[in-house]
Amino acid sequence: MKPASAVAEIAAAVEARRRPYIEIADRIWGLAEMRYREFESAELHAAALEAEGFRVTRGVAGMPTAFVAEAGSGGPMIGFLGEYDALAGLNQASGALECRPDPERAFNQGHGCGHHLLGTAAHLAAVVARDHLRRHELPGTVRFYGCPAEEAAAGKTFMARAGLFDDLDAALSWHPSVANSVFMNATLANVQAHFRFHGKSAHAALAPHLGRSALDAAELMNVGVNYLREHMPDQARVHFAYIDSGGPSTNVIPAFAEVLYTVRASRIDEALALFARVEQVARGAAMMTGTTVEMVFDKAVSNVLHNDALDRVMAEQMEAVGALEVSEEERSFAAKMQSTLSAEELASSAKHFAAALRDPQPIATGIQPYRPEAARPVTGSTDMGDVSWAAPTTQCLTACFAWGTAFHSWQMVSQGKTSLAHKGMLLAAKCLAATGVALAGRPEVLCEAERELRAKRGGAPYRSPIPEDVMPPPARDVKV
Missing domain, CATH: 3.40.630.10 (Zn peptidases)
Incomplete structure (x- = not known):
């Protein structure tokens, strides 16, 4: 035909x-x-x-x-x-x-x-x-x-x-x-992850020195990532959203805060490399505030x-x-x-x-x-x-x-x-x-x-940007 x-x-x-x-x-x-x-x-x-x-x-x-x-x-x-x-x-x-x-x-x-x-x-x-x-x-x-x-x-x-x-x-x-x-x-390729900061609550007026603010850590992370923007590839993008800002009380030092980050770049290798730098900023923010940070990988897509x-x-x-x-x-x-x-x-x-x-x-x-x-x-x-x-x-x-x-x-x-x-x-x-x-x-x-x-692909086989231990959201105990 x-x-x-x-x-x-x-x-x-x-x-x-x-x-x-x-x-x-x-x-x-x-x-x-x-x-x-x-x-x-x-x-x-x-x-x-x-x-x-x-x-x-x-x-x-x-x-x-x-x-x-x-x-x-x-x-x-x-x-x-x-x-x-x-x-x-x-x-x-x-x-x-x-x-x-x-x-x-x-x-x-x-x-x-x-x-x-x-x-x-x-x-x-x-x-x-x-x-x-x-x-x-x-x-x-x-x-x-x-x-x-x-x-x-x-x-x-x-x-x-x-x-x-x-x-x-x-x-x-x-x-x-x-x-x-x-x-x-x-x-653009992208990588997305939750950053969950864990601190210590305290009375913000009576004993602020006893607290370790998870919200401070999240905000310092955002400031640090903003300083990265000068040093990113031209097509790169970084977006974030507060998932949990630590609660509505100003007189309680927040013991928990969570930020969701999406990192984009022209190729998946560039996105993963930039994501690694964002993760380092998060760990630095935790060190500066005496808190800890848990990174929960959510998803990634290739270009x-x-x-x-x-x-x-x-x-x-x-x-x-x-x-x-x-x-x-x-x-x-x-x-x-x-x-x-x-x-x-x-x-x-x-x-x-x-x-x-x-x-x-x-x-x-x-x-x-x-x-x-x-x-x-x-x-x-x-x-x-x-x-x-x-x-x-x-x-x-x-x-x-x-x-x-x-x-x-x-x-x-x-x-x-x-x-x-x-x-x-x-x-x-x-x-x-x-x-x-x-x-x-x-x-x-x-x-x-x-x-x-x-x-x-440079002769290499396809490699998923999502780690093997990260399950699809329906199989996880996290919000989607």
Whole structure:
């Protein structure tokens, strides 16, 4: 079968199956379950894949909401990765043009990053790719990964540490966005840990000399880390939040204080090295205050290793699938949504998707050219980074939201069940399925992709940045 006819067949198969998958995405939008607690969302995906004949293994890598579904036999092994976790503080009425919570929802969380769409498109792509390979009697195994806790967590990093991606010839994923392109941007690695200071309480007025302030230690740590900022790599970031500041009483010297730190850098080795310096500052703060400090490692994610061999196939398939088709009604709604955005938010999209500015529209419909040399770094992080170190990986973006919509915003939640969001999701499914099928028939590209990955890892195997003794949060007795 010629490539063009294969893409047309795959696109038609996605359209033929669209209705139940739109219902899945909308249902998960309404569930809006938080990281590691996506029980209904994960089961919804797992049960639907099981009904399609996939072999499903639940609760992998020590996480109840992580699963693997597989169909077919033999090589090549093509993996599709899906997410379904939501964000706190983003309860929002669907379709509203103002920040307005949905009064029928009792919880304050929402899909402000489009993961209800992300998991559903990858799920649909896996089913369509499996069907295509089977229909044409082509060899290959299709695998779908149900990945929990991408938001401020590291579900895929724990899965990578467990070796779940090691036998993949290619890993495919995507992300809802405001433009259509191969994902070309660099991301930051990060390391996160709790620093818990233990001191000694005393009366702050009668006997302050008997106390050892854990809060003083935490504050001195923050001061010390601020002095590190001059000596960090250019793309490095350090963030912190007080988890426990020692209580509300000013006349009691705090015996306990806790700070959560996230350290980011361009590469995982840089992030780990900077994290080690932050840890030294914490120990120095404890020494200065006569307290002790306990470091509790929480999670880490690696930077994304882009794979040019796979990215070029993804770009080729996106061009073959074609532009996003939208109605005048959808354009009008997108323009109204744009009116709620600030100039800074619109400029942020322009910074990362400058090519779309050649024909500015409320919705970016065209496919942006594959130009990795022009890509700019993204200062966020994703646990897809660890997948990309474990197996050759490619990702795409499709426009599910009005141009300029900021991630983790009420506007993104509001648009999550619109026809535009559904169309972007279906476009992603077509691109992913077409790429998976194309790669299954190109062993030479898969070999090239593996050689490229080995070269970028310096010939070394993938090594998880999370120590072996650190369990996923569901298996720990700590807050998540």
